[in-house]
Amino acid sequence: MQLESDLAEIVEGTTRLLVPKGALVEKVPPMEPAFFNPRAKINRDFSIIAYAAFLKTFKGPKVFLDSLAGIGARSVRVANELNSVEKVFINDVNPKALEIAENIAKLNNVTNCVFSENEACRFLSLHSKRDQRGAIVDIDPFGSPSKYIDCGIRAAFHGGLLSVTATDLTVLHGLFPAACKRKYYGVPVRVEYGDEIALRLILGCINIVAGRLDVKIVPLFVQNNMHYYKAYVKVLVKTSDKDEMGYILHCKNCGNRHVTSEVKYECEVCNLKAELAGPLWIGNLYNKDFVNEMIIEEKQFQVDKSCKKILERCIDETDMPPTYFTIDELAHMKHSAPISLAKTIEKIQGAGFRASATSLNPAAFKTDARVDEVLSII
Template sequence: MQLNDQIKTVIEGSTKILVHEQSLTSKVPPQDMPFFNPKAKLSRDLSIIAYSAFLKNFEGPKTFLDSMASLGARGLRVANEIKNIKVFVNDLNPSALELARRSADLNGLKNFETSENEVCQFLSAFSKRGCRSTIVDIDPFGSPSKYIDCGVRATLHKGLLSVTATDLQVLHGIFKDACRKKYYGVPIKTTYSNEISTRLVLGLVNMVAARLDAEITPVFVETNMHYYRIYVRVLNRPDTQNAIGYIIHCRTCGHREASSEPADCRLCGSKTEHAGPLWIGKLFEKEFVSSMQGEITDTADKKCAKIIERCLAESDMPACYYTLDEIAEMNGSSPIPMVQVLKRLQEDGFLSSPTAFNPTGFRTDATINKIREIFSS
């Protein structure tokens, strides 16, 4: 392919990105040219917001490793839109890296370097003490499982590791054996399968980090279209948390909860299904999500503000959300507006919030019996 053939300039945020025209129109990733997904702008916008919030109070040299960069869209935006940071982007496709370098020149970037290497070899170059990176990003097609070890090793103490998973068929339980091998746990099919999937990814990262005498703290997670993305702070100290367990789901009454061990339903006594082992701790760090609100720019997707607002609202809420349609189906009635549901729960003394995982989803500490009663009133 001649790089000058059909090359277009896309502007995301304040960054100019050179992409092949077919990447903008093709419904499937092109096989013979550098890949760029224009629909992932929302994810990249949220990344810039999260990274900016993380680095705002970070002291010391700031570096960013984009280990699977393709033509470098995320890394280019970090280099251009975040001050005083050194960016290294890596890919095995020389054509993609050539486009990345041309994009860097187009934006006048002097803090941008490219690497043509296998992912773990690239990350291993930053795994020694004194060489580790402030932020490490792993964004593969499919599962990130085989890259987590080197990703954790390359992340500075108190640094940030961001990881994407796109193997939804595995995480949603179509291939349970594959899920067990890749994520050390299995899912169950529920209306909140995207939360279970996110917790499986976090469980994997937590268990790998613990083996390396490191501890993780999730600060932000997001899901959109066909991916799950987590952001965790890495602490180079032995893991003393008890955040691995199971999601218990009762098919008889609809009760669900996070638990350290599988158990029968505590409401109706029925046998339950369980997903896991997986992460059962918090998904959001409230202070961090709050700081993200101050980093939203005018160029960010308008959805970012609403997503972050919902994440902040649910940051202290229990695991496992419900949906309006799910409860209405149980009751054989029509759904009622979200505002009414949340208001009624709060008036009855329960915690409640919407969730960023589902536009009709909500979290509460009320039992399923109480929720159904409120829907019926």
């Protein structure tokens, strides 16, 4: 049995957690006796809000499948804080982590948890039969989630939610393009808006796997925080009638960025050769109705105060074009001091273009104006 002296009690939301003491004091959370990252709290906060919003309209059995649960911080919070959830399956390959998870469940007096010690794909495969699937399937690995996506889709009900985390930033940000192509089927470009390219590569990977299985995905919400990227997609057992895969062309000479469905390298502003990121998802990152439901649900939970502000920014940028500009990036191009974000957006809107802040970077904005038009305006 896990020694109490090895663990400390903390609270997330309204859930009491028992976590390895080393995770609270060491810069890099230790792997023994089990991994827990306290800095991922906001990631788990958003999960609770997103799951609550999703379950309001889901018609089937409200079952949550956590394939890589660790000590069960996310899954026990789901069992404890979401009253509509009927059953929570908590799976991990580490028996020490599962022992802690069971103690956390007892500490919170939750009785609707089922624990299993299994490899993630094996666990998800056991839940791939029609009557054993999950309303929500979560995949939260170390590094890339790509090897679990196939199994995760199969374990989700028609109309169910698949939530996928990626933490391999060096791959998604372009330090290892060959590895990115192998894992996500596309390559990034190293740019200021690398967070968005990373999320679009993750969604593109999920979409490609779904297409192979004759399944359609609908992105509902994405979120990034430090070294975490998380995508929430609805899984529909039907084929897609719209191709939302493409490329982002980026010119490092003039800063132009352009979304295209075709492979091309010529910059439309300066006519020099540009770089190409993709193939990746070029459709919407957010579903406006879903994010509105998240804003409503956020009031019901004890979550980080930044969640509401981020969700409101998501609403503003829902229909904006892909990619964003940072105010520091523009200042560097102009060789001048940066203008405030609010003033920049005001100027661009005043010139007749659309512009909004973005949830992906607190010092950035999205617009339908080209880089030369933006620079001229500011």
